[in-house]
Amino acid sequence: MQRIAPLLGVPVAETLRKWVRQAQVDAGARDGTTSTESEELRRLRRENADLKRANGILRAASAFFAAELDRPHG
Incomplete structure (x- = not known):
């Protein structure tokens, strides 16, 4: 995440991590809203x-x- 975030123009790796988690929730692979x-x-x-x-x-x-x-x- 630390290496990929800057390549995507995302200043904070935690933002990218949250996006991945949300995508997993949306796909049904992870519990959540x-x-x-x-x-x-x-x-x-x-x-x-x-x-x-x-x-x-x-x-x-x-x-x-x-x-x-x-x-x-x-």
């Missing part, structure tokens, strides 16, 4: 954060409109 699974987790976490924000907005809007309904109009 595949690249596809990692991408899906990132997407789901982003979606979860968006849904939490939307829920907060809806909760605030609901409270606002409930207060408006309770207020006497006249």
